[in-house]
Amino acid sequence: MVTGASGNLGSAVVDTLQDVCAGVVCVNFSDPRHGTARAGRQWKSRFAEDRRHRHLQTRSLSGGCRQVPLRPSAGSMASSIRSAVSAWALSMMTVWALWEKFMSMNAKTAYCISAAVLKPMQEAGYGRIVHISAAPGQKAGARQAAYAASKSAVLRLTEAIAAENRKHGISANCILPGTIDTPQNREAMPDAKTDTWVKPESIARLIAFLMTPEGGVTTGGAIPATGKV
Template sequence: MSEATGTSPVVMVTGAAGNLGSAVVRELAANGTRLVCVEHNSEALEKLADSLPESSEILLIGGMDLADLTSCQEAVEKTLARFGRLDALANTVGGFQTGPVDETGVHQWDQLFHMNARTAYAISAAVLKPMQQAGYGRIVHVAAAPGLKAGANQAAYAASKGAVIRLTEAIAAENRDKRITANCILPGTIDTPQNRSAMPNAKTNSWVQPTDIAKLIGFLISPAGGIVTGAAIPATGRI
């Protein structure tokens, strides 16, 4: 329930049709949360919406590049027009590429900063305004452990996820007295079809289930999650 009015909260999930995003959408839809599902791929979004309980209240925003600030602001405007409020953001957009610094070139650096860091910045900037006006909000980004310390072949990925962690800390500090929290999650390898096909011989029993990360996100965006802010939380264990 939303703290302010007792009605269902409104949560924006970005990357909503992705592996983690769709798990977050299903987890929240099952709790009666009103959802704003944001995605690149409109077709994948429609398919996801068709698989949800009929009673779900959902606004679909497809064909959107989250790295574009104007598009993010428009998505927030559509959210407010439909639901009149925006309680939380669960941002799962991001991507992964590897390679040694002397071989990959600056293109990969720019691409991963665009995909991981610029997206997180743009959507944060857009959602903060209505949250500040309401005096309540929850923001969760998805970073990764290399954002704390890079390994070989991870320069661009690690630096771009490090940027997400620093962004999260700054948002938390700027909004500490406004009842708005910002946290990010550092998942271990997520059990996805793509990872299974890329690493066919891996021991998958240490991988993290998207549904378990979705539950953690569910707590962080709840009113009770207000006790946690500015954190980079490892999600590497098992339920």
């Protein structure tokens, strides 16, 4: 099962696993405003006619954050103070919305997908779980609080899964990619040196190895994938 199967990394993972797995379930988040996502670079030609692969579309069940306007204070409070309080409150609402966004996108997704697959894996006595975290999950930089906290949660979740499920033949690991060589990153950083960026296909091959019986030698790991050396 590959979550985010329509993204740059997810597509590479799907394309890599199709040759080594009996079947691949592709899971995407779909925003109704953006139409239907496609899983894998050749989804239309490859997966539409291949019954080994299933494509699942998931939609957000929440309507997003509700912004509640502040009511003006009664009495003689100066308008400048009300404005300052309102600005602070709106700022905090924005920060909290960002926090919830990253926690939902990273930590909650990892938790939910792990909870869904662990029981059948335990019953089978075998399983492989690979989550994607990031270096800020180990040590955050400035202005990375929400992102780093969500990625740290993924790391801690993975460590707990690994510790609890070794006896069931289940491994759980995290990949910590460096800058991934994607069209979006090249557009955002046109002057960057890209020769050390990591290719999505390279990360996909690493994930594919961790999913093999031999890959079970590693569990509970935070594995850097920072590019070519």
